[in-house]
Amino acid sequence: DAGVIQSPRHEVTEMGQEVTLRCKPISGxxxxxxxxxxxxxxxxxxxxxxxxxxxxxxxMPEDRFSAKMPNASFSTLKxxxxxxxxxxxxxxxxxxxxxxxLHFGNGTRxxxx
Amino acid sequence: xxxxxQHPSTLSVQEGDSAVIKCTYSDSASNYFPWxxxxxxKGPQLIIDIRSNVGEKKDQRIAVTLNKTAKxxxxxxxxxxxxxxxxxxxxxxxxxxxxMRFGAGTRxxxxP
Numbered sequence: 001d002a003g004v005i006q007s008p009r010h011e012v013t014e015m016g017q018e019v020t021l022r023c024k025p026i027s028g029x030x031x032x033x034x035x036x037x038x039x040x041x042x043x044x045x046x047x048x049x050x051x052x053x054x055x056x057x058x059x060m061p062e063d064r065f066s067a068k069m070p071n072a073s074f075s076t077l078k079x080x081x082x083x084x085x086x087x088x089x090x091x092x093x094x095x096x097x098x099x100x101x102l103h104f105g106n107g108t109r110x111x112x113x
Numbered sequence: 114x115x116x117x118x119q120h121p122s123t124l125s126v127q128e129g130d131s132a133v134i135k136c137t138y139s140d141s142a143s144n145y146f147p148w149x150x151x152x153x154x155k156g157p158q159l160i161i162d163i164r165s166n167v168g169e170k171k172d173q174r175i176a177v178t179l180n181k182t183a184k185x186x187x188x189x190x191x192x193x194x195x196x197x198x199x200x201x202x203x204x205x206x207x208x209x210x211x212x213m214r215f216g217a218g219t220r221x222x223x224x225p
Contacts, residue, residue: 004156043157043202043215091156101147102213104156 002026004105006092012111018080021108023092024073033102034067034077035091043091049075082112115140117205119216127224132193134219136203137185143205146179146186151200151218160201161188193223 005024013019025032033048047057052069060067064083069075079086089109093102116139126132138146144165149157163170163177163186170177174193179186186205190197200220206213 042217045213093156099145101159101162102157104149104158106154106156 004092004094004103006090006105006108008108009106010109010111012113013082014113015083016081017112018078019082019086019110019112021077021090021092021110023075023077023105025075025092025094026096026103027073029094029096029103030072031095031097032069032075033093033095034075035093035104037089037091037107046077079110082110084112086110087112115143115205115207115212115214117203117214117216119203119219121219122217123220123222125222125224126193128193128195130193132190132197132221132223134188134201134203134221135185136187136205136216137183138205138214139184140205140207141181141184142207145206145213146177147204147213148175148177148188149202149204149215151202153199157202190221193221195223195225197221198223 007022030051034046036044036046046059047067048055049069065079067077089107091104091107093104095102119136147162148160150160151157161172161175161177163179174191176189200218202218203216204213
């Protein structure tokens, strides 16, 4: 089991550029979550999917953020255009079902200058 | 929605001593309480969890206690070792993971 795989590990970009973060969940896990971690706000849930369908995106900060899950083994989080305040560590997590622990990836550290 | 408070924010102990981290939650409907350990450069990893029908759970040097009446739960680490140094997060949720809320984290340092 390779665990949840995220890429890239680090991303540095200039304000206004488009950023795409990628996630491969653990095979067989029906739920996928995107979290953002900052010193000020801690771990925040952005959006989660069940069987590739977005269920709750109320945590997405604004329209600049979008997430997709085209199939059971791949998800993307896109920020367009990026802003310095988007700088954070973005985590993807998956779980086989409700009432089960989350399995986190190692995150993508995003820096927007 | 659920609000999880965690304290202390930092904790320093001598190797071999015990460490205790406490959390409170606001939603009485919460029934699942996991604890995660996050090492530098890595994602949070589950170390232990407890459900509302249990008051205490232990796994080797780690134990968690839950007081549903007072809406608080605690993590206890005994015989601490330097490799226990990390940031620890508590969390609370109802049956659905989508409403899992995390505490702000506790940075634990174990001095050799």
